[in-house]
Amino acid sequence: MEIYKENPEMVRGLFSDIAGRYQAVNHLLSGGLDFYWRAIAVRLVRPWKPVIVLDVATGSGDLAMAIRKASPGARVIGADFCAPMLEVAQKNGLPELVVADGMSLPFAKENFDVVTAAFGLRNMASWEKGLSEMARVLKPGGHLLILDFSLPTLPIVQPLYRFYLHHILPHIAGLATGRKDAYEYLGVSIEQFPSGNAMTSLIESCGFKNAVAHPLTLGTVSIYTAERSGAQ
Secondary structure (H helix, E strand, C coil): HHHHHHHHCCCCCCCCHHHHHHHHHHHHHHHHHHHHHHHHHHHHHHHHHEEEEECCCCCCCCHHHHHHCCCCCCEEEEECCCCHHHHHHCCCCCCCCCCCCCEEEECCCCCEEEEECCCHHHHHHHHHHHHHHHHEEEEEEEEEEEEEECCCCCCCCCCHHHHHHHHHHHHHHHHHHCCCHHHHHHHHHHHHHHCCCHHHHHHHHCCCEEEEEEEEEEHHHHHHEEEEECCC
């Protein structure tokens, strides 16, 4: 399954195929917890008082829309390399959308107060390039927020979670979307994605400082926050 991460065209095709059902399936598979995760993310973003926000890998625009609602004075731009996903975001009411690869963002440096990415960095061919691009377009002292899946550290929870990821989730999602392989890829990508201290270290190696991990739901999901360092 690593072929997906190494082949952006396959990832784009996969998400294009499930775009119309993406939101509904996410709500189903998370048991509605995705609303809670975004609410926590928005609660972290609000005190930063952003004027302009970039949501990378915005997908159907769920996090971007939540930020707009919570920070009505902020201009929120959603970017994604999958045009069919942006069509869904547009229907959901997100007005500013750009087709863009997260590893090569078409924005000037030091342009945004906040950059966010929900469940998108993990799918990039290079996490380092994605994070470095986010640092490039952030103003010095600007804030980063990454929301993504992680592996729980509790010994009793981790094997149960892995069983769900690899043996239950793909079957349910396959019935709902017709693309079981998309959700087999999800489990593999979560296993490979760094979490906890490994992720905060990765973030700080890409132009950020003060990276903090906020584990949620027994550590199955984490929010990472950081500030863009002054020197780039």
